[in-house]
Amino acid sequence: MTASEIVIAVLASFGALFSLLAGIGIIRMPDVYLRISVTTKAASLGVGLLLVCAALYFREPSVTTKVLAIILFVLLTAPVGAHLIGRVAYMLGVPLWEKSVVDDLKGKYKGRSQALQSSEGTGGADSRED
Amino acid sequence: MTLYDFLYYFILPVLAASALLVFVRFFIGPSIADRVVAFDLLIVIGTGLIAIYSIITDQPTALDIAMIFALIAFLGTTAMSYYLKKSQRKKSHRENLPRKPKTSAARDSK
DSSP states (O other): OOHHHHHHHHHHHHHHHHHHHHHHHHHHOSSHHHHHHHHHHHHHHHHHHHHHHHHHHHOOHHHHHHHHHHHHHHHHHHHHHHHHHHHHHHHHTOOOOTTOOOOTTTTTBOTTSOOBGGGGSOOGGGGGOO | OOHHHHIIIIIHHHHHHHHHHHHHHHHHOSSHHHHHHHHHHHHHHHHHHHHHHHHHHTOTTHHHHHHHHHHHHHHHHHHHHHHHHHHHHHHHHHHTOSHHHHHHHHHHHO
């Protein structure tokens, strides 16, 4: 193997390793919020490394641009999607892990009607949360 | 051992194993949010698989499909969360028609 192929092999190994860690994490983590936390980070890094392998292998401007666009898109959208689905999971009443120590949103949502309690003008320090 | 052998015999099986683990969570996931997260991760791992496959087969055209997969992953997560939120709001509106006592009880129990 030439030097560039060794670099590609090492990067692909790390990418596959992080993807495997995401797979293990989504099985082993105890509740949905921790699963979201693990999978978003690990999968973004793993897929980014695998795509960089493709860019290094082909070494054409069109492929490199495409790969950079995919990486940028994944890095932009993974946190947004994770936040959306985590928020919806909390609204649906998915329970937290029983060993969770802090729940900042506890009591902030009025029942299941998705209105934040501070939105009706209880004022004070609570009104900054949204 | 060439690069192609390494990718074919080490990287692709590892990626397939991780996709299998994610599919197990997709199958057993207790809540709908678990399944949405698992589906998202399945598509993202599929993007990585396509990248490796484009190296093995020497076809850079396959990266277009990877781009579409990344788009679909975000679109699927967003649409699922939107509709879950919408159905939940409709259900809670039906439940809370006699407004005052029920909301306070739900707030206390939460």
